[in-house]
Amino acid sequence: MSTRTRPGWLEKPKPVTQAGKALALATVVLLVCVPFLVIVSTSLASQREVVDNGGWVLWPQEPTxxxxxxxxxxxxxxxxxxxxxxxxxxxxxxxxxxxxxxxxxxxxxxxxxxxxxxxxxxxxxxxxxxxxxxxxxxxxxxxxxxxxxxxxxxxxxxxxxxxxxxxxxxxxxxxxxxxxxxxxxxxxxxxxxxxxxxxxxxxxxxxxxxxxxxxxxxxxxxxxxxxxxxxxxxxxxxxxxxxxxxxxxxxxxxxxxxxxxxxxxxxxxxxxxxxxxxxxxxxxxxxxxxxxxxx
Structure with a gap:
């Protein structure tokens, strides 16, 4: 009696696979969002904050x-x-x-x-x-x-x-x-x-x-x-x-x-x-x- 195997894309993903996908997705989101956050934050930062942080601000304390x-x-x-x-x-x-x-x-x-x-x-x-x-x-x-x-x-x-x-x-x-x-x-x-x-x-x-x-x-x-x-x-x-x-x-x-x-x-x-x-x-x-x- 032969057993029919399901295609790979129909199999339920393993926990390790799901964790890997979540990690990859989180990495991509961070790579996209963090630079944009830095751009927006720097545009709202004051002169003193820009100088103190070397030209880039992640989160402005005094937004303007x-x-x-x-x-x-x-x-x-x-x-x-x-x-x-x-x-x-x-x-x-x-x-x-x-x-x-x-x-x-x-x-x-x-x-x-x-x-x-x-x-x-x-x-x-x-x-x-x-x-x-x-x-x-x-x-x-x-x-x-x-x-x-x-x-x-x-x-x-x-x-x-x-x-x-x-x-x-x-x-x-x-x-x-x-x-x-x-x-x-x-x-x-x-x-x-x-x-x-x-x-x-x-x-x-x-x-x-x-x-x-x-x-x-x-x-x-x-x-x-x-x-x-x-x-x-x-x-x-x-x-x-x-x-x-x-x-x-x-x-x-x-x-x-x-x-x-x-x-x-x-x-x-x-x-x-x-x-x-x-x-x-x-x-x-x-x-x-x-x-x-x-x-």
Whole structure:
């Protein structure tokens, strides 16, 4: 009489295995949370605490928002923050709209020129243009020192396009046919049938675009002058290049340490994405997996 063994993934984990997983998870959490706690704590610390602790503070005894008031008091960081917000919102809306339209066209069967267009798009994904051709193109289009240079050259991302196209292909053809029988055209089918069923994929792609626009600094350094930089380029100047990091003294004589200014700018640049992600997390896995499987 033969005994059937259960697959390994169906077996109940041993206590040693569970303890190892818990230890590994706790280690990862500490590696992620402790540096972020140090950043936030240092941004709230006073000059004396920063000096006494060698530049880094784990838990401030006298928390203060002076660093945030200094950098948001109508200076370069305030302007850069506004630039980043506008570029991220407008860029994400434009990119998501154009990507959805193109993905829907490429997902429909028997579209004239659909296959060659898809191959051409995938070719640009495998062989992207270099920095110099990009710069020359932006210059010839008259986009230098214009915020459009941060959006138009990267408006459609091929990976996001493939994800949306795969998701659209997974929608049953019967729904398209039923809508066509009711007299709906392609635009109405896209608006009333396809997009409402694709909220997961749209949320994921929108998050990808928003993060890319928000974190973009390289193109700003190429195309924009310093007075038009977004927040991430200003952050790089503050933290990496060390420019403008002399001690800041307010009218009351209080001094803000350069490390505190650095960490405050870093917090301002990080928190917006951290606040958006939890609302889209439930769509993340579903949207990516569905689009990737179908593509």
């Amino acid at each position: 928002l002076k660093a945030y008031r200094d950098i948001l008091d109508g200076g370069i960081v305030t302007h850069a923050l506004g630039v980043s917000v506008v570029v991220t919102v407008i860029g994400t809306l434009l990119s998501l709209s154009c990507t959805a339209l193109l993905a829907y066209a490429l997902a429909r069967p028997h579209v004239v020129g659909g296959r060659p267009a898809l191959l051409l798009i995938l070719f640009t994904f495998l062989f992207p243009p270099g920095i110099i051709p990009n710069f020359l193109l932006v210059k010839e289009l008259g986009l230098l020192n214009s915020y459009a240079s941060l959006v138009l050259p990267v408006m459609i991302n091929v990976f996001n396009l493939v994800v949306l196209r795969g998701f659209f292909q997974g929608i049953p053809e019967e729904l398209h046919e039923a809508a066509k029988l009711d007299g709906a055209g392609d635009w109405r089918v896209l608006w009333t049938v396809v997009l409402p069923l694709s909220k997961a994929a749209l949320a994921v792609v929108g998050l990808f675009y928003a993060v890319a626009y928000w974190n973009s600094w390289f193109y700003a350094s190429l195309y924009l002058e310093s007075d038009r930089w977004p927040l991430q380029q200003v952050l790089r100047t503050y933290v990496v290049a060390g420019s403008g990091l002399t001690d800041t003294t307010a009218g009351d004589g209080a001094v803000t340490a350069p490390q505190t200014i650095q960490m405050a700018v870093l917090v301002i640049a990080t928190v917006p994405i951290l606040m958006v992600y939890p609302f889209l997390q439930k769509y993340f896995t579903k949207g990516v997996l569905t689009g990737a499987i179908k593509s």
